[in-house]
Amino acid sequence: MTRYDKIRFIVQIAEAAVSDWRERHICLPSVTVAIAIEGTDWGRAAVYTEHRCLFPYRHDGIHSHDTVLAAVRSHNEYLAVWRGEGQQYPNWEDLGKEYYILAAQCLQSAEYPYSPEKEFEAKIVELVERYGLTGYDVM
Secondary structure, eight states: OOHHHHHHHHHHHHHHHHHHHHHHOSSOHHHHHHHHHHHHTTTTSHHHHHHOOSOTTOTTOOOOOSSHHHHHHHHHHHHHHOOOTTOSSOOHHHHTSSOHHHHHHHHHHTTSSOOTTOOHHHHHHHHHHHTTGGGGOOO
């Protein structure tokens, strides 16, 4: 995959993520973009190419959407109410804070997505930092 293809993938998701962040402050755009990159392997995974599913890690099945904005809004709505097993309350307030590492830790501690290796937080942080995704975290 070329650098141009990666930038194009990032931009289409980032535009929707920024729009949703400005309205609802659920999940930082940088983290939303990183989750989509990780979940779809830059849009190359079968779940994306066959089902147009940007966020396959949801525990409630595959969701396809007509637009990227609809996919981002649906996923962030899911994050707002989802909670890990044993959690009394969803931890989206931490997820919505203005620091991507705290948001990634929040997802990992709630076991979103379920990962026995406990590496999701590190993958998200690495993607945010490598591709400068914090530039989309407008306040």
